[in-house]
Amino acid sequence: xxxxxxxxxxxxxxxxxxxxxxxxxxxxxxxxxxxxxxxxxxxxxxxxxxxxxxxxxxxxxxxxxxxxxxxxxxxxxxxxxxxxxxxxxxxxxxxxxxxxxxxxxxxxxxxxxxxxxxxxxxxxxxxxxxxxxxxxxxxxxxxxxxxxxxxxxxxxx
Amino acid sequence: xxxxxxxxxxxxxxxxxxxxxxxxxxxxxxxxxxxxxxxxxxxxxxxxxxxxxxxxxxxxxxxxxxxxxxxxxxxxxxxxxxxxxxxxxxxxxxxxxxxxxxxxxxxxxxxxxxxxxxxxxxxxxxxxxxxxxxxxxxxxxxxxxxxxxxxxxxxxxxxxxxxxxxxxxxxxxxxxxxxxxxxxxxxxxxxxxxxxxxxxxxxxxxxxxxxxxxxxxxxxxxxxxxxxxxxxxxxxxxxxxxxxxxxxxxxxxxxxxxxxxxxxxxxxxxxxxxxxxxxxxxxxxxxxxxxxxxxxxxxxxxxxxxxxxxxxxxxx
Numbered sequence: 001x002x003x004x005x006x007x008x009x010x011x012x013x014x015x016x017x018x019x020x021x022x023x024x025x026x027x028x029x030x031x032x033x034x035x036x037x038x039x040x041x042x043x044x045x046x047x048x049x050x051x052x053x054x055x056x057x058x059x060x061x062x063x064x065x066x067x068x069x070x071x072x073x074x075x076x077x078x079x080x081x082x083x084x085x086x087x088x089x090x091x092x093x094x095x096x097x098x099x100x101x102x103x104x105x106x107x108x109x110x111x112x113x114x115x116x117x118x119x120x121x122x123x124x125x126x127x128x129x130x131x132x133x134x135x136x137x138x139x140x141x142x143x144x145x146x147x148x149x150x151x152x153x154x155x156x157x
Numbered sequence: 158x159x160x161x162x163x164x165x166x167x168x169x170x171x172x173x174x175x176x177x178x179x180x181x182x183x184x185x186x187x188x189x190x191x192x193x194x195x196x197x198x199x200x201x202x203x204x205x206x207x208x209x210x211x212x213x214x215x216x217x218x219x220x221x222x223x224x225x226x227x228x229x230x231x232x233x234x235x236x237x238x239x240x241x242x243x244x245x246x247x248x249x250x251x252x253x254x255x256x257x258x259x260x261x262x263x264x265x266x267x268x269x270x271x272x273x274x275x276x277x278x279x280x281x282x283x284x285x286x287x288x289x290x291x292x293x294x295x296x297x298x299x300x301x302x303x304x305x306x307x308x309x310x311x312x313x314x315x316x317x318x319x320x321x322x323x324x325x326x327x328x329x330x331x332x333x334x335x336x337x338x339x340x341x342x343x344x345x346x347x348x349x350x351x352x353x354x355x356x357x358x359x360x361x362x363x364x365x366x367x368x369x370x371x372x373x374x375x376x377x378x379x380x381x382x383x384x385x386x387x388x389x390x391x392x393x394x395x396x397x398x399x400x401x402x403x404x405x406x407x408x409x410x411x412x413x414x415x416x417x418x419x420x421x422x423x424x425x426x427x428x429x430x431x432x433x434x435x436x437x438x439x440x441x442x443x444x445x446x447x448x449x450x451x452x453x454x455x456x457x458x459x460x461x462x463x464x465x466x467x468x469x470x471x472x473x
Contacts (some may be wrong), residue, residue: 037248108248
């Protein structure tokens with residue numbers, strides 16, 4: 001019972017850690033996109049097609065790419081795929097990425113870089129808070145799990 | 158009879174249209190003979206085919222009467238159409254938009270015009286796009302057969318192809334590149350194409366979509382003058398092909414190439430011999446001594462020769 005509760009606590013802590021990892025992958029994608037747009041002004045269809053091949057970037061890119069290939073507009077493909085990504089569902093990252101999607105492809109390179117850069121910086125700021133939380137949770141939740149297990153046993157006895 | 162390659166190419170252009178326009182064009186029986194599609198904010202869509210200028214109804218019927226039944230494009234549709242043409246990536250085409258056109262997959266040139274934003278007399282952006290003109294590209298293999306036989310039967314010499322807009326100059330240049338650098342005639346000449354507008358080779362994703370021959374290199378998007386210099390410096394071409402020569406920089410680069418012993422096949426805009434004679438730019442080209450003949454294309458029949466003019470006749 002004690003180890004079961006400890007494991008549940010650890011799962012919660014791991015979940016928080018995974019969310020941080022995923023946000024890092026989003027930041028890494030946004031940085032790469034900024035670099036590619038700055039250096040080559042690559043169109044989004046090609047950029048997303050290229051980036052969706054890499055495992056280290058967020059999974060919603062794969063869905064977005066397949067929607068684009070199916071003839072969906074960039075704005076819709078981006079919105080649908082971001083909203084369908086369970087890793088960021090109902091988080092600030094989802095809101096930020098969705099808002100960014102409304103501006104994608106509609107302006108010159110400078111405008112695109114500003115828009116992507118703004119979203120990246122905001123997610124980076126959120127990540128600092130999330131990492132702080134993750135550090136706390138990694139110790140607290142397993143310990144709380146053990147305590148909860150002990151408490152349940154005491155009640156049972 | 159239109160071939161499968163051209164059908165695919167034309168469909169590529171149609172795929173950029175908004176849903177309503179795409180379905181109307183899709184229903185049009187003459188869709189594969191369309192040469193231009195013109196869309197303006199708040200005005201009827203205009204379709205130019207081999208037979209003339211028409212308006213189009215939502216069910217794909219072409220008519221010469223701009224009644225209320227024909228398709229009109231509003232401001233939002235023009236905006237959406239513009240974004241679709243850019244592949245939702247305006248940033249990838251900014252310079253090109255500022256120059257007034259976008260070349261899309263398939264080599265189709267799409268003219269765009271709106272309100273220019275200028276700085277120090279230079280266009281830095283175009284906003285409120287109002288007019289869009291699709292020019293449908295076609296590849297006609299063998300289009301340059303007659304010209305080839307007339308001009309190159311006694312060896313490859315520099316030549317100028319002159320003609321009116323939509324007279325087939327680019328089509329002829331493309332076919333000449335294919336025949337000179339290909340193995341069809343056993344020539345396999347080293348041909349270098351300066352394809353500033355991406356219309357000759359229609360390169361997309363680092364691959365030419367048009368057949369330009371085996372032994373042919375392409376510089377896409379380079380300003381023509383710089384493209385020619387790149388070719389001279391790095392590709393040791395036998396022949397350089399360049400579309401629509403018009404500036405002093407380009408002529409200077411051509412003079413440089415002529416001095417290096419490279420042959421040139423160029424195209425220039427001109428509707429008649431008189432117009433050719435009035436062009437100072439052409440006189441400068443002829444002064445290099447490299448161009449012995451000018452092929453004037455017909456305004457009535459695409460890719461057909463109106464007249465072969467000797468350089469001496471123009472210089473005089």
